[in-house]
Amino acid sequence: MDEILRIFWGFLSTVLFGGLLGLGLAVASKKLKVEKDETVEALENALPGLNCGSCGYAGCSSYAEAVAEKKDDDLSKCKPGGPESLAAIGKIMGIEVDLNATRMVAYVHCMGSNDKTSRSFEYEGLTDCNAASLLFGGSKDCKYGCLGLGSCINVCPANAIEKTGDGLVRVKPELCISCGKCVEICPNGVIRMIPEDADFIVACNSKDKGKDTKAKCSVGCIGCKICEKKFPEAGYKVQDNLSIIQYDNRGPGRADAVQKCPVKCIIPYAERKSNETMEVE
Structure with missing residues (x-):
């Protein structure tokens, strides 16, 4: 009987302690709650939420805070959001914006497929262009061309890049969100942004x-x-x-x-x- 009572009181004390702790945390969360700026919240909702970093900030929240606090007056930095996000941001901030800017998309400036370009050796390392480029600039004799291993594919947040099957990759413009991550990662600079209406x-x-x-x-x-x-x-x-x-x-x-x-x-x-x-x- 004593053993049962000890277990009961132990269980009861644990429950009471947990309840008091939970109550304390609930009270603290209300007392210490940091109210989010409504403008920042509205701007975050206007952004696509990809956190791709193409705007130069760590994520959408950081960019929203910078715009809301007027530390950054460039409302057009979110390329993935397109004219829809730009229009919404302009409305929130009460600033007239230009919605006629031409959308830019990534393009692989190379047609040097396996049957059109020569190679010095066969690369058998990591399936990564940056890794391959460390070895004599890659296996292709042309050191400016697409290595086709897909470093750009790995960083594309929109799955807009595919391998062609013949030693190259290509960007599907209809899926490109203009973030520029592929441009940054390409070791040979073969991917560049062009107007969508090129x-x-x-x-x-x-x-x-x-x-x-x-x-x-x-x-x-x-x-x-x-x-x-x-x-x-x-x-x-x-x-x-x-x-x-x-x-x-x-x-x-x-x-x-x-x-x-x-x-x-x-x-x-x-x-x-x-x-x-x-x-x-």
Whole structure:
């Protein structure tokens, strides 16, 4: 009987202690509660909640606090949120915003697939572009091209990047949220942001001299300047042996340059998006 009473009183004291402790915590939580700023809360609801860091802050809450406290007056830093988030943020802050900005999407500027570029060796290490690039800049002879191992895939919060099955990756523009994480992680800088309404692409990233590029890749830009010299108003500019398209200068001759390009590295953007079929490795 004494043993039973000891167990009972032990159980009862534990229950009472737990109840008092819980009550104390409940009271403390109300007394010590930090009221959240309503503006911050509204801004957080306007943001997509991806915490991708593309705005330069640790997450959506940090950016919302900076905007609410007027420590950051750039309301357009949340690229994934698009015009919807921008409009909501502007309304909350009572600031007129420009909703006509062109959406930017990531693009892999390389067509050097396994059958179009040469390799110095077979890489058998970690399936990571940054790891592969530490070994002689990667197995491809062109040290500016896509290594195709998918470091960008691993950091993309929207699952917008896939392997092509032939040594490259591509971005699905309809899924891209413009966060820029793939741009940051790519060791060769082959992924760059372009306007969603881009008309043409120079699908190359090589800065080697023309002769060297041609020896390494059959579809690499050789810096011949035909696009620039024959069509001076078309918006092509060759820098560091690579043709660069100026999207804010879409003058006459732009499409003609595609036909004149000897290696066919200038391609219509719409065609590239619709014709590529994916075979995930």
